[in-house]
Amino acid sequence: MNKIFKLVSIVGFAFYLLVLTSHVILKYYDVNYGNHFNFKYPNYYWKSHNFIPFKTIYFYFVLAKNVNLNTRVLNILGNIIGFVPLGFMLPLIFNKVKRIKNVVIYSLYLSLFYETIQLLFKLGSFDIDDLILNTTGGTLGYLAFLILLKTFNLKRPS
Numbered sequence: 001m002n003k004i005f006k007l008v009s010i011v012g013f014a015f016y017l018l019v020l021t022s023h024v025i026l027k028y029y030d031v032n033y034g035n036h037f038n039f040k041y042p043n044y045y046w047k048s049h050n051f052i053p054f055k056t057i058y059f060y061f062v063l064a065k066n067v068n069l070n071t072r073v074l075n076i077l078g079n080i081i082g083f084v085p086l087g088f089m090l091p092l093i094f095n096k097v098k099r100i101k102n103v104v105i106y107s108l109y110l111s112l113f114y115e116t117i118q119l120l121f122k123l124g125s126f127d128i129d130d131l132i133l134n135t136t137g138g139t140l141g142y143l144a145f146l147i148l149l150k151t152f153n154l155k156r157p158s
Contacts, residue, residue, distance in 0.1 A: 005157065006093070013089045020082055024114045025123055049119065049126040056129040079133035080140065083107055087141025092157055100142055107138025 050056050060072040086107055090097040097103060111134035118124035149156065 002157065009089065009092045009157075013093055016085050016089065020086075021114075023082065025117055027124065051126070051128055053128050053132065056127050057132070076133065079130050080137040083111065083134040083137030084141035084144065086110065087138035087143075088145045089141075090138075091142065091145055098156070100139065103138055103142040104135055107135045110138075111135060 057076065060067070060076055064072055087103045090103055090106055097106065108131060111131045114134075115126045115128075115130055119126035148154070
């Protein structure tokens with residue numbers, strides 16, 4: 001039974017990563033490959049990115065009164081919620097992921113990978129706040145995993 005659970009968890013994790021990748025990387029997918037792989041970046045391109053921590057979060061919460069509330073909430077919560085399953089599933093699948101530190105690192109690395117791909121291949125915009133929000137989501141997923149274990153007095157899968 002344990003092997004079946006592990007296999008189902010791995011398949012579910014792979015499916016989750018496919019869905020997450022399609023929402024993060026391929027949301028603006030354009031079949032014109034030339035625009036994505038020429039690595040020539042006009043000056044305006046760099047101005048569409050955010051390298052200042054909390055700038056976008058602050059903008060959505062304080063300055064963006066003219067931006068639809070749904071857009072603001074979806075942007076902030078979407079980045080958090082999208083990574084909650086990662087934090088929940090990592091300790092289910094990988095025995096080495098037993099501490100919150102590991103989940104934070106893996107969440108940060110995956111988010112950094114997505115943001116870098118968006119930056120290099122012009123598939124979106126790099127936003128340091130997405131790293132913060134995604135990592136927060138992964139951490140919350142791990143905390144939910146721990147709460148579930150304690151609430152139902154379960155042991156970690158091995």
